[in-house]
Amino acid sequence: MASSDPDSRAFHDFEHAGWERAATFYADAFGELTAQTAGALLDAVGAKQGTRLLDIACGPGFIAGAAAHRGATVVGLDFSAAMVVEARRRLPALTFQEGDAEALPFDAASFDAAVMNFGVLHLARPDTALAEAFRVLRPGGRYGLTVWAAPERAVGFGLALRAIETFGTADVRLPEGPPFFRFSDAAETRRTLESIGFTGVEVRELPLIWRPASADAVFDALLRGGVRTAAVLRAQTPDALAAIRDAIGRGVAPYARDGGFEIPMPAVLASATKS
Numbered sequence: 001m002a003s004s005d006p007d008s009r010a011f012h013d014f015e016h017a018g019w020e021r022a023a024t025f026y027a028d029a030f031g032e033l034t035a036q037t038a039g040a041l042l043d044a045v046g047a048k049q050g051t052r053l054l055d056i057a058c059g060p061g062f063i064a065g066a067a068a069h070r071g072a073t074v075v076g077l078d079f080s081a082a083m084v085v086e087a088r089r090r091l092p093a094l095t096f097q098e099g100d101a102e103a104l105p106f107d108a109a110s111f112d113a114a115v116m117n118f119g120v121l122h123l124a125r126p127d128t129a130l131a132e133a134f135r136v137l138r139p140g141g142r143y144g145l146t147v148w149a150a151p152e153r154a155v156g157f158g159l160a161l162r163a164i165e166t167f168g169t170a171d172v173r174l175p176e177g178p179p180f181f182r183f184s185d186a187a188e189t190r191r192t193l194e195s196i197g198f199t200g201v202e203v204r205e206l207p208l209i210w211r212p213a214s215a216d217a218v219f220d221a222l223l224r225g226g227v228r229t230a231a232v233l234r235a236q237t238p239d240a241l242a243a244i245r246d247a248i249g250r251g252v253a254p255y256a257r258d259g260g261f262e263i264p265m266p267a268v269l270a271s272a273t274k275s
């Protein structure tokens with residue numbers, strides 16, 4: 001457990017408990033979506049045969065699996081024991097271990113590449129975690145992270161947040177954490193990575209599409225497949241929650257395609273070198 005000040009400790013523990021709860025449902029809720037970054041993220045860090053790659057906050061292991069498919073030697077790490085169980089169940093031939101992104105259990109310069117797919121937005125101390133990734137990379141090693149684009153662009157989040165504000169309340173007491181969309185801002189991501197010592201920072205958007213089978217699948221994913229938004233939803237009154245569910249259903253209706261949905265959920269990919 002890496003967090004030391006009381007606020008970040010509370011947020012870290014809140015996220016940890018949330019992921020332990022969400023672990024078995026997360027892959028069904030978001031897996032097809034978050035795994036869409038794999039090709040671009042692995043290209044950005046130059047993952048290929050023989051690359052020693054660390055997948056930090058690996059969840060069910062989507063990126064680790066894709067990297068292994070390229071012939072990389074992969075370690076997946078996650079602080080949720082339930083997620084590690086899930087990753088091992090899905091990819092029994094790969095190495096997954098429990099550990100904290102804010103205090104990586106590896107020696108300096110152990111990896112050629114490190115990635116964090118939709119992990120940094122869940123961390124109590126993201127700057128510490130980025131510095132840890134820097135430490136475990138060899139000189140010349142490559143780092144890549146992804147986050148959601150801002151909610152005006154990541155439609156699923158945007159309409160959920162609007163539904164909560166309109167029909168419920170976003171004023172829910174949760175342990176205070178860093179802003180969810182901090183790293184959606186390319187300038188902020190670049191500044192942070194460069195302040196840690198990374199060079200050659202590149203930031204670009206990836207056009208991900210969320211394809212839930214039904215409108216209720218969107219609501220269920222938000223209610224059960226994550227942590228912060230899920231906690232806000234669970235804190236609503238039953239009437240407000242029902243109204244939010246209906247509003248999300250109306251919000252996704254324009255994105256209906258071929259019996260399902262295609263909801264724009266762009267991601268931001270940042271990559272850099274430890275020189």
Ligand SMILES: C[S@@+](CC[C@H](N)C(=O)[O-])C[C@H]1O[C@@H](n2cnc3c(N)ncnc32)[C@H](O)[C@@H]1O
Binds near residue numbers: 079
């Ligand atoms: C949104 S999921 C992303 C999972 C996966 N990378 C993917 O591509 O779908 C966030 C993951 O970060 C993990 N996580 C959050 N905080 C962490 C920390 N401090 N150290 C390690 N893992 C952490 C959670 O347990 C969860 O599996």
